[in-house]
Amino acid sequence: MLVDVHAHLTDPRVMGRLGTVMSSATAAGVWRVVTCGIGPEDSRAVLRLVNGQVRASLGIAPYDLRGYEEVLELIERNPGSVDAVGEVGLDLYRGSRETLEEQVRAFKEFIRLARSLDKPIVVHSRNAGKLAIEVLMQEGAERVVMHAYDGDVSAARRGAERGFRFSIPPRIAESDQKKSLVRRLPLEALLLETDSPWLGPSRSSINEPKNVWFSVEWIARIKSVSPQRVVEVTYRNALETFGWTD
Ligand SMILES: [Zn+2]
Numbered sequence: 001m002l003v004d005v006h007a008h009l010t011d012p013r014v015m016g017r018l019g020t021v022m023s024s025a026t027a028a029g030v031w032r033v034v035t036c037g038i039g040p041e042d043s044r045a046v047l048r049l050v051n052g053q054v055r056a057s058l059g060i061a062p063y064d065l066r067g068y069e070e071v072l073e074l075i076e077r078n079p080g081s082v083d084a085v086g087e088v089g090l091d092l093y094r095g096s097r098e099t100l101e102e103q104v105r106a107f108k109e110f111i112r113l114a115r116s117l118d119k120p121i122v123v124h125s126r127n128a129g130k131l132a133i134e135v136l137m138q139e140g141a142e143r144v145v146m147h148a149y150d151g152d153v154s155a156a157r158r159g160a161e162r163g164f165r166f167s168i169p170p171r172i173a174e175s176d177q178k179k180s181l182v183r184r185l186p187l188e189a190l191l192l193e194t195d196s197p198w199l200g201p202s203r204s205s206i207n208e209p210k211n212v213w214f215s216v217e218w219i220a221r222i223k224s225v226s227p228q229r230v231v232e233v234t235y236r237n238a239l240e241t242f243g244w245t246d
Contacts, residue, residue: 001231002030002216003238004209005167006087006122006147006193009035009054010045013197013206021196021208022053028210031235034242036087036122036147040067043074050081055242057084057122059110062103063095072113083242085114086122087147090135093127104135111139120241122147130155137162143241148195150177153184160189165241167193170201170214182222187233190219191241 004025008014014021025033036057037043043058050056058075060068075082088110090103114121120143125132129151136144136159144164148171149156156166168190172178182190192212194200200207201214216234220227239246 001235002028002212003192003235004030004033004194004196004212005145005191005238005241006057006169007033007035007196007209008038008198009033009049009196010037010042011197014208018049021210025209026053028213029231030209030212032238032244033209034084034122036084037071038087039064040070040074043071047074047078047081055083056081057086058082059086059088059122059124060106061087061094062089062091062107062124063093063099065102065106068106068109072109075113075117075119079117079119082119083244084120084122084145085110085117086145087124088121089124090128090132091124091126104131107132107135108139111136111141114143115139115141118243119143120145120243124148126150133159133164136164143243145191145241147193148199149181153177153181156181156185160185165189165191165237167191168215168219169193169195169199170207170211170218171195171199172215172218173201174203179218179222182219187219187223187225187230188237190230190234191237192216192234
């Protein structure tokens with residue numbers, strides 16, 4: 001009943017041993033993995049992986065928007081195979097201030113497309129969390145996954161009041177900001193992610209979907225609830241956000 005709502009299975013570090021990665025995920029109780037595209041070529045590769053367990057979200061890295069129109073088109077042309085739009089969003093860590101206007105413009109186009117197709121949107125918001133939440137609110141986005149949110153916790157709470165959800169990666173082990181995010185958001189606003197092969201429990205680890213367990217255990221500890229409760233609630237949250245039935 002575990003759902004990894006954000007991973008990059010097309011990354012060579014995972015793709016090269018995808019069979020093993022997915023069978024360990026299944027053995028660990030992972031029901032679904034949403035693999036997210038970060039560009040036109042990668043989004044095409046994501047579409048080729050879709051099956052019952054691997055679900056597709058198509059997007060582009062906000063710090064390299066070359067070909068973003070192509071990604072919009074891919075989403076429009078494959079509504080049946082695409083479960084979500086993203087990752088898309090804003091990045092002021094790798095992207096410069098000068099590109100912000102362009103980033104916001106593209107982000108809005110993806111939000112509008114997600115709304116018109118009634119798909120959730122998976123948001124990358126590195127060093128731009130508060131602004132990303134403001135843009136999403138302005139655009140009337142409803143089903144939102146804020147992935148690896150590194151921003152202001154009060155802005156996150158305002159998002160959560162609108163129904164936005166925040167996916168928590170295993171790297172929470174080393175992040176006080178993520179721990180405080182979990183402490184101050186209700187369990188109903190949380191989802192599980194790995195961002196594989198990134199954001200593993202430690203910096204040196206190559207992450208994979210079975211590691212959502214690390215997120216479960218940290219959330220359970222912080223919220224003083226059982227891991228089973230975290231699994232159940234985040235599963236229901238994922239069903240609701242992605243519009244899935246079990
Ligand atoms: Zn990612």
